[in-house]
Amino acid sequence: MLNLYSAQIEHISIHRVGNKSKGETIFLSEAELTLNDETNGLLKEYFFKPFREKEENYFSLANEVDVAFNELHKIASEIFLDPSSTHSNSKKIAAHLFEQSNHPHIKSGEVYVAHLTNIVLDNKKVDAVGIFKSELKHDFLQFQEKGNNLDLVVQQGININKLDKGCLIFNVEKEAGYKVLSVDSNRYDTKYWLEHFLAVEALSDDxxxxxxxxxxxxxxxxxxxxxxxxxxxxxxxxxxxxxxxxxxxxxxxxxxxxxxxxxxxxxxxxxxxxxxxxxxxxxxxxxxxxxxxxxxxxxxxxxxxxxxxxxxxxxxxxxxxxxxxxxxxxxxxxxxxxxxxxxxxxxxxxxx
Known part of the structure; x- marks a missing residue:
């Protein structure tokens, strides 16, 4: 049973990953993001909402030879060992995702990497690495005062009510590949996220x-x-x-x-x-x-x-x-x- 009510974002970084096959590039932020109370609350709702609404179908990170060779297993282990390394390791995660972004259907987007604490999993408090991606952009309206009139401005942004892709890697069962939850709202590229990027297999638990x-x-x-x-x-x-x-x-x-x-x-x-x-x-x-x-x-x-x-x-x-x-x-x-x-x-x- 998963409870994210008391979960906290301790460290978070944002990068942008383009589509490699289209000649798009990767943008890596120099420093991690600083959140205030408002942005912290909005991001937690944005990240966690789909996991509260989804069945708890767990996966584990895997590799044909040994799980230690799974790229995300190595990176997550470094973050769990030293949470202050979240930002430097977030760049590795973004680079790994960029390497898998080589199919024309894959959309560019922002990648958020966070170290999370106070998650309750099976009645125990654990920390986790959260990886989230926003892909689809939506038009929205802004209004500006110009003299005695209101002017209409069309801008693009993400819908914080719908996360495109995300995963939670929980700091439990390391030797078995950790316990992992994944969500994917866009079904046109599931192999890209689950198989190529995460490289997971279904966890045969109860x-x-x-x-x-x-x-x-x-x-x-x-x-x-x-x-x-x-x-x-x-x-x-x-x-x-x-x-x-x-x-x-x-x-x-x-x-x-x-x-x-x-x-x-x-x-x-x-x-x-x-x-x-x-x-x-x-x-x-x-x-x-x-x-x-x-x-x-x-x-x-x-x-x-x-x-x-x-x-x-x-x-x-x-x-x-x-x-x-x-x-x-x-x-x-x-x-x-x-x-x-x-x-x-x-x-x-x-x-x-």
Whole structure:
């Protein structure tokens, strides 16, 4: 769990990185930036807002030979060892980013490098290196008094409500490549930021396993349960799966299958599907892990619990009380109309 409420910017530098393939250059500031209360507050909101709104999908810095050869791993380690070196190391980060900016689609922009403190990660205070980039420029209006009139001036600047790219490198798990969070609002050059600049790989922690196992279950429900049974059973299977994750602290696959799989004939299908599709979700060898509650909450919001009928009627199932859908909803076939039907039992209509 990440909490950025008390985070502080201790050191920050700004540089400009152009597109190398277009003959643009790099501009390195001589000194770090000095912030006042207003700019400090604005920048913290600009930097941190997308991380508060995004799922916590962690990465780690990586390298084919050894993580010590990852450029950002070396630089971040120097900053963590000596925070006063943030400005000199920010130039190295900007230069490294400039070297990766060699595709025509990559936009030039300002690069902010900051040493951050008082971040709460998994209930512990840690420091971090923040790297942020603003790319897209927007027109805005300024007004100037000229005699007895107001004159209109069009200028360009960045939208501080939307960060284009950013990452937080937390000072934990150094030997494994640190824990890293990344955001990227512009999807046209994701390889440039994640693969070429950061050189990260997904961190297989409990959050990662919980999220991916539930995604795997969702696809199993769609591709196996739905064809074998019907839409109602697909929804009910995911209801039971999500609720199993929600009420348990640890996951054990055999316990999960015995509780969630009402049709025993689908258990071999599940195991076969895992062998076939497990590598796609990096869960082929995963059968035990601690459940991450936030990942369950995030998954619950995304999983559809609605049956859409071709008669323009929707039936919404309840993820909190799935037994209601089993007790009070029946599916049948009407011979006279030659149509399927759902029969719903209730005592009274709830008032909104």
């Amino acid at each position: 959050n990662f396993k919980t999220k991916n196992y539930l995604k795997f279950c969702q696809d199993f429900a769609k591709e196996v349960v739905l064809p074998a049974e019907d839409k109602q059973q697909e929804v009910l299977f995911m209801n039971r799966a999500v609720n199993h994750f929600a009420k348990n602290n640890a996951f054990e696959e055999s316990h999960f299958l015995n509780e969630v799989m009402e049709n025993p004939e689908l258990i071999p299908e599940f195991k076969h599907y895992k062998v076939e599709k497990g590598p796609k979700y990096s869960i082929q060898d995963v059968s035990n892990f601690d459940i991450a509650n936030k990942a369950v909450s995030d998954a619950r919001k995304k999983i559809k619990n609605v049956i859409n009928l071709d008669t323009n009627i929707q039936i919404k199932m309840d993820f909190i009380n799935p037994e209601s859908a089993e007790k009070f909803v029946e599916k049948g076939w009407d011979e006279e109309r030659q149509m399927y039907y759902y029969l719903v039992y209730f005592n009274k209509e709830e008032k909104n």
